[in-house]
Amino acid sequence: MILELDCGNSFIKWRVIDGAQAVTVIGGVVGSDSELVSALLAMPAPSLTHCRLVSVRSDDETLALTRRLDELFGIESVCARPALEMAGVRNGYVEYQRLGLDRWLAVLGAFHLAKKPCLVLDLGTAVTSDLVMADGEHLGGFICPGMPLMRNQLRTHTRRIRYDDEAASRALDEMAPGRTTVEAVERGCLLMLRGFVLAQMELAKEYLGDNFEVFLTGGDALLVRDVLPGARVLPDLVFVGLAIACPLD
Ligand SMILES: Nc1ncnc2c1ncn2[C@@H]1O[C@H](COP(=O)(O)OP(=O)(O)OP(=O)(O)O)[C@@H](O)[C@H]1O
Ligand SMILES: CC(C)(CO)[C@@H](O)C(=O)NCCC(=O)O
């Protein structure tokens, strides 16, 4: 059994796959290292043999987690590393090491699946966009705040914008002009997000031509799905890239 981890800025996405059949046995989303450990200890004993992971956290944080996994389960972790070129994709950053590894893996996964030009949108704590041409050349991309960062900036930097997360999720049931603060903020931020992804579509047409594939991933992917009807929504896209970047055996 292989443990796979995608350590983002706010959450750790994890899953256990049966290496032989590449089937997901169990998985989830947790908020911290200790929550991950609890979730793994609570598993009905599928013995872990390997771990591969991608992290956009500091090296110290990542090392602390891999040490803990080794102590508890006796498994070594293979971490995705930056690369100038891999699986037919050429990293477009001026300094390739600086491209977020979650972005790099999502791009590798998308190009592997599409085998044609791709626009890759990842909607998490931050929102990222990456463009890849037909020949695998990564053109670079864009980074902007995601829903959690946008709403928290408003809540933190104003006196009178205050509401809880439960109210926030209800506010998006409709998109009419908000008649409460929570509706006004949540719907406003969502419109910014939708505007961003639509602008990315226009850019992609300009840089990639008309025949490109759109991939949508990250915890908030579903919030923009209706404005991108042709997009492939793949919550596990980073894991597709992780398997390419960190083959086992
Ligand atoms: N099951 C879930 N668990 C946690 N967050 C979720 C879930 N479903 C949707 N979300 C939403 O997804 C967003 C976080 O997305 P994601 O988990 O991709 O972020 P992250 O990986 O921590 O951030 P980043 O990609 O910027 O590093 C939050 O806005 C959260 O509300
Ligand atoms: C942009 C995030 C935070 C998205 O998770 C991550 O990919 C990251 O930390 N990237 C490093 C900066 C960059 O990609 O240019």
Ligand SMILES: [K+]
């Ligand atoms: K992420």
